[in-house]
Amino acid sequence: MSDFVFAAKLSDLAEGSITAVYIDETPVALTRVGERVFAFGNVCTHDDGPLHEGHIEDNCAVCPRHGARFDLITGQPTFPAVARIPIYEVKVEQENVLVKL
Numbered sequence: 001m002s003d004f005v006f007a008a009k010l011s012d013l014a015e016g017s018i019t020a021v022y023i024d025e026t027p028v029a030l031t032r033v034g035e036r037v038f039a040f041g042n043v044c045t046h047d048d049g050p051l052h053e054g055h056i057e058d059n060c061a062v063c064p065r066h067g068a069r070f071d072l073i074t075g076q077p078t079f080p081a082v083a084r085i086p087i088y089e090v091k092v093e094q095e096n097v098l099v100k101l
């Protein structure tokens with residue numbers, strides 16, 4: 001059972017862009033949509049595309065390689081991916097973004 005750990009400074013997360021971090025060697029992507037911060041697995045389940053090189057659109061992370069879209073709340077994909085990505089719990093404490101794997 002893991003605990004919340006520091007992932008990034010809130011001010012380092014620009015609205016709509018995706019930041020890559022590693023937490024315990026797990027590739028995690030962070031993004032900020034409005035006041036909300038999302039953390040999700042940074043590897044596309046279709047063919048390992050790096051999601052942080054994609055973009056955010058309509059509350060989905062769009063893979064830069066073949067365009068699969070992953071819902072930021074459920075992790076559910078669209079074609080050509082079929083398996084969901086992990087979605088991680090996020091807590092913001094002052095300037096610190098904390099993530100629980």
Ligand code: FES
Nearest residue numbers: 044047049063066
């Ligand atoms: S590697 Fe992401 S859609 Fe193909």
